[in-house]
Amino acid sequence: MSTQAGLVRPRIGEMLLSDRLITQQQLDQALDQQRNQGGRIGDIILSHGWVKTAEFYTVLSDHFRRGLIGDLLLEKGLISQDQMAELLEIQQQWGTRFGDIVLSKGWVSSYQIGQVLAEHFGKPNVNLLEEAPDRDVIDRDNLSTYSENLFVPWRRENGLLLVAVVDVNPALLALVGDTVGEPFDFIITSKFDVIWFLQSIGDMFYSERAVHELANVQPEYSASEVITPKQLRFLFVLMSLSMVVIAFWPLEAFIVLIFGISLFLMVNFGLRMVLTWVGGDPEFDNVVTDEEVAALDERTLPVYSILLPMYHEAATLPAIAQALRSIDYPLSKLDIKLILEQDDDETIDKAKELSLEGIFEILRVPDCLPKTKPKACNYALHFCRGELATIYDGEDAPEPDQLKKAVIAFRKGADNIAVIQARLNYFNATENWLTRMFTMEYSLWFDFYLPALDALNIPIPLGGTSNHFKMDVLREMDGWDPYNVTEDCDLGVRLVQKGYHVGVMNSTTFEEANNSIPNWIRQRSRWLKGYMQSYLVHMRTPISFYRKLGHVGFWGFQFFIGGTIFSALLMPIMALFYAVWLLTGTSYFDPLFPPLVLYITLFNLSIANGFLIYLFMLSGFKRKYFNLIPWAITVPFYWMLQSWAAYKGLWQLIHNPFYWEKTHHGLTTFGVDHETGGAPHSAPVASKSGAH
């Protein structure tokens, strides 16, 4: 009930008394104090801590509030009548608050909303950059809570702590009360004030947490130690024994070695065949149906955080911003973080220049090592407010309904499902030979392998983007490992060990396929190095790992993650043997290939490789990229590139394990339709600059 002229407004003390939040004695004491020392009765009552702030404002909300937010915006001329009508309609549909919708539409700035809110609640609106909070009232251990919930203790006035908040609701006030642990009252500020201020004072804190949290809390999962002393000792013993065996029984030793390699490659092939068959089940194309998406009540959708780590990607920023605006999800429930490196002035300037809507928040990650994407994401986690979260890359074009599908998939899935991986594919598939290969490989990986891993309960190495997390689980896992250059793969395996399930869904994000071989080698060497890191991390205690994953999970990990690494490393060796034999016709190798070994290698060479080529064809066929299919024949050359990248990755693992080999984006001459979630083009549609 708002105050109206002619009506006598009930007194605050009486209202609190009638709701039995204070006693008559306390009211008398407060009135005495007001008489003697001045001040407002509400502040006095709050400062004594007789009543919690949340309860105080719940009872007195109508007492303080002036008008409706929409009316105030209209009254101030910040929105038009038409916009007002549209907002009301959207509010019905989305079920979110007026202020959030206005911000998401970009019609009013965050600062202006702060002013209106302040007026609405009858509180001061503070610009934290001009009137900075008193650092003495800030508890640095609570910085994460401040940033995740957008409030910050401001100053103490008249014995009462004032807390700057961006929004006012009972849950937030209760949380603030629990956090500050003393009586407080609130004032209004804008969310960017809170974010910028917290970043300015908390850079060290957030960076420290982003870099060291996992290593401190769960060191057994941190790749900061590339190889443990125990692993080194094992390697030493293994190599020593191998040397001894080779010295005494050289022929037998090499036969066993070649037999082992051949057998490994054969099983690796077998696993991939099984995965293709299982993953080809049509049920995986209907994890979430269009009908389910259409039937979704948008009012029930949770707030969704979208992490957008970028580095020197100013050129792609407008496109991804447009892609996110086009997403079929209530914009007011989006919490988009542009995670930019502090030294990346170019992208920061571009982001400012774009004057993005209030749902976009720019986070500047301080310049410290390791300079990796997971570190940047960990940093941003402290500022995320979503119940769910996902990551996109700068050049991504997710299908518009992807977030909704993720919500449905979570609702349909088991309780222990922690993350859902969307499919990745490329919009510039037909640009050149490399993009064709890459597209088929990704189609095979995401359309066949990952669904099968899901079905078989084998740990899923998450893709770099479009993985949708439950935020609470992500925080429980201490985020990503900043030392692991394929932090996504590592996180997928960690989640399974913690008893969580990693799922997949039938929504695709289109990315830019690498169209340059040097750039591709950089990217792939990082991926394979990261796989090696992940393999080493999780194989530190293989028995415990086996127990946690079970038979299928453990061996699936060995052959899927391990198989990817080892097959890339071993392929050139076997190919070299073969090439020398083929070109020279030497019989020198004959003793190394007794019948059984010969048959297995022949099987691998012809049937297995033949079918692996065929799997590439299938991937194109399933995606209806028919024109890619004939190109699959050339995939052995792609495997060679993979081996090159694997050796480069291995070299880096030894010499520069945490170095994040940056992949340059924006090299393609192809464009993507962000409105529809970029389907691939068969020809260039636009020229994009931005090659780095």
Add this chain to the structure above:
Amino acid sequence: MNSANTSRVHTQSWSFAHHQGTWLLIFLTMMLVGLTIWVLSNGFFLESAMQSWSIVISALGSEDVLLENLTMLTPHLPLYLLIPFYFIPGLDTGAAPYLVSILATSLLLWMWARDLKDVDITQTRLAIVALLIVLHPAFLWAATSGGHISLTMITFYLLYRSAQHIITVHDIHSYISMAVVFVVFFFIDGTAVYIFVALIPLIVLIAPIRAIMISPMSLYLIIGTPFAFAVGTWAYMNWIFEGSFSFFITNADSDFLGGMLSIAQYPWLQDYGGEFFQPFLVATGYLLIAYPVSIYLLLDTIDDNHRFRATFVLMLHPLIAIGIATSQHYLTHPFEILTLVSAGLMAELTYVKMQTRREFILLVIFMMVSIVGGWWLFIETANPQMTRWYKAIQGENTSVAIVEDADYQLGKWLNTHRMPTIIYERTAYRAIVARGDAEGLLLSYSHGFKSAMRQRIPDVEQIVVSDPDTLAGKRDRVNIRHPHLYSHGMSGYKLVYDKLGWRVYRKIHA
């Protein structure tokens, strides 16, 4: 509560039906076992079964057990299936191919019964239909003759099921299935090449129109690439082990040549070899006589576009394959491919409506007519082996008198005179089977044989040589290397065996 009860009742009913199906399967298998024992006891044997068994025991009995000893001249998968039986005591007389044939037939029946669950018919009707399938001469011949036709029928059944799936649901599994089935097919039977080629023009009837319009090439690549890899792999293995990529299609002994080099022995090739349309038309007539039920299915499905296409392909595909295989002088008898229609029919029945009394009776009538027509055609067109088979079924003793069986006599003699012996296994395969194993024999792929063939006077204990005036004798490598050995003997060797076209020379020790 109610739904739980319903569910339990359903489960029990299915379980009951399931057990009934199992009993039916056991009954049919036992019936086939009994029939096989009956025909074998009446002296029937299949040359190719004996040859396969001979290859297996030769390879496993040689000094080095090597894959290449199975030779590159015959598809390997049936041989692999025979290998485990080599180690089972009591099967050394050559019964293993017949056992494998029956097991494969049982597997086919089991798969069929499983797939029939989608068709809601009673167990009695299932039993009747199953019996009518089994009693068709093509099926019985495949199941009890000991050849690998039963394996071929399994692959054709799966192939046809894949085709049906592509027509109806066209999911990725159906394409993979079809491609993999073709690969397996190639390693079972040389006719796979013709079956594959015959399907190429029919893919337009199977695949979704949209896919055909957009990219027909992709369809062919998806279905055909693994098959091409299989053929390529085989050629490559020929190069590795025999020194020539085309060894398996140039060697006179190769099964992949079919009847190409022995046209004179096969009336079918004499009449129609090298032509396509004439054998196609004749085979169409054969199909109408032996499988009039396919006409019924065609008419029955005329209102259902998907099923009609499947039935039409079932009818046309084997006929085209017969035409092509005959044009290439491969096919020695139309039943080699026509038999597969039984498997296709089984697959088709998993989709047929036969719930109403009228539908079922019509189907049964046409199947019964098919059996009658099939038997008539089988008897009328039978080659000598088929003739011996149906005579054996009738109880006639078809065996050659032991004393007149040259190979058997040689085999038994070699069994009692065990010492290192040079023998060309492709000529003497029946003798090797009669001997029971190949231990101590120096076969053409062995180091001892090759070494002996390089010498003017071989240094081995015994040499077996066949009459060079016979067709088989002309191909005997011992004769090719020592053309006068049979007639004149060899210095340092004495004749120790001379019976019915076989001679054995033994080294004279000083």
